[in-house]
Amino acid sequence: MLNYxxxxxxxxxxxxxxxxxxxxxxDLISNTLKEQKTxxxxxxxxxxxxxxxLENQNLECIHGGKVILKSNKGKTFKDDGVPIMLESDxxxxxxxxxxxxxxxxxxxxxxxxNVKGSLxxxxxxxxxxxxxxxxxxxxxxxxxxxxVSFTPTKFKFDHSFDPKEGLGExxxxxxxxxxxxxxxxYKSDRFQKDNLPIYNLLINNEKKEQDKALNEFNIDLKDLKxxxxxxxxxxxxxxxxxxxxxxxxxxxxxxxxxxxxxxxxKNIAKVYKSAYKEFENKDLGVGYFTQLHEYDKIIKNALExxxxxxxxxxxxxxxxxxxxxxxxxxQGLDEILEDEDxxxxxxxxxxxxxxxxxxx
Numbered sequence: 001m002l003n004y005x006x007x008x009x010x011x012x013x014x015x016x017x018x019x020x021x022x023x024x025x026x027d028l029i030s031n032t033l034k035e036q037k038t039x040x041x042x043x044x045x046x047x048x049x050x051x052x053x054l055e056n057q058n059l060e061c062i063h064g065g066k067v068i069l070k071s072n073k074g075k076t077f078k079d080d081g082v083p084i085m086l087e088s089d090x091x092x093x094x095x096x097x098x099x100x101x102x103x104x105x106x107x108x109x110x111x112x113x114n115v116k117g118s119l120x121x122x123x124x125x126x127x128x129x130x131x132x133x134x135x136x137x138x139x140x141x142x143x144x145x146x147x148v149s150f151t152p153t154k155f156k157f158d159h160s161f162d163p164k165e166g167l168g169e170x171x172x173x174x175x176x177x178x179x180x181x182x183x184x185x186y187k188s189d190r191f192q193k194d195n196l197p198i199y200n201l202l203i204n205n206e207k208k209e210q211d212k213a214l215n216e217f218n219i220d221l222k223d224l225k226x227x228x229x230x231x232x233x234x235x236x237x238x239x240x241x242x243x244x245x246x247x248x249x250x251x252x253x254x255x256x257x258x259x260x261x262x263x264x265x266k267n268i269a270k271v272y273k274s275a276y277k278e279f280e281n282k283d284l285g286v287g288y289f290t291q292l293h294e295y296d297k298i299i300k301n302a303l304e305x306x307x308x309x310x311x312x313x314x315x316x317x318x319x320x321x322x323x324x325x326x327x328x329x330x331q332g333l334d335e336i337l338e339d340e341d342x343x344x345x346x347x348x349x350x351x352x353x354x355x356x357x358x359x360x
Contacts, residue, residue, distance in 0.1 A: 049156035052084040053130040058149045061109040061140050065098025073125050079153045086127040090115050109140035120157035129157050136293040147293040150239055158269045177279045180319040182289045183328040185352040195330040201253035219325045224249050258312045265320035285319030289349035
């Protein structure tokens with residue numbers, strides 16, 4: 001029975017998977033093979049797939065504290081002997097050796113308290129799967145995001161539309177698409193509760209200036225740039241399939257140059273197609289923005305008069321079939337902005353630039 005394959009029925013011997021978990025495993029692998037073949041035959045029928053988190057991956061809080069991973073509910077589903085992580089496996093996982101301090105006082109992240117934004121659409125063993133590309137949506141007990149060193153896996157899933165609940169908790173008729181928004185918060189320090197106004201900036205070298213603080217831009221996909229850095233582009237092509245498009249947007253203000261990279265799924269999952277037909281803002285795409293912290297990078301370039309140009313490289317998974325990007329610049333108190341977002345049931349992906357330090 002050495003090297004016997006249930007999927008391929010090696011040796012002409014047919015074994016039946018009788019347990020529920022074995023049937024689920026076979027179904028997942030079979031669907032993966034079918035989807036790969038479908039992509040080759042008709043790319044229009046393919047849907048974007050994200051990679052499951054594995055138990056042996058290096059998962060950390062953004063400060064470098066290590067998340068202790070132990071797969072329990074997901075241990076039946078293995079990639080080369082390594083089990084995947086499901087929702088309850090990651091929730092409340094311990095974090096050790098976090099060096100975070102505030103004003104010299106140690107305030108370490110100690111556990112994972114929220115994983116809702118990183119879940120798959122499909123359930124496995126009655127739970128949603130944790131997805132690597134969305135891991136930055138997970139939060140620690142101190143409110144910080146997680147990051148992971150990306151590893152391709154054979155288990156791939158479509159992501160849940162709503163970051164607060166999986167699609168399994170919604171009926172198809174209840175799906176209502178919202179405007180996806182990405183918002184820049186500019187502050188003098190990380191404890192500032194309001195935001196600095198920006199009166200002029202360059203967007204892909206095009207000057208934007210007015211007497212009142214700038215607050216919102218709608219940018220067409222055709223006005224985004226192809227990614228200039230060949231190393232970054234090749235990394236994205238290696239980590240993501242051909243069903244994604246890669247674009248760049250540069251923002252320049254004060255002594256900050258922000259390079260935003262967008263990974264855009266070309267196709268919409270079938271479960272959203274009915275709602276998409278009724279969606280008034282089709283050009284904004286389906287889904288929401290999620291920052292992929294594992295690709296974040298900050299480069300400091302020396303200028304004259306002992307000044308520095310801070311160059312940020314920030315990467316976001318974008319809504320599927322996005323043709324227009326809604327970029328906001330935060331004004332006023334964060335508390336008021338967040339309250340308004342809740343009232344309108346918006347999911348806004350915000351990134352913060354703090355006097356030369358980028359945070360989320």
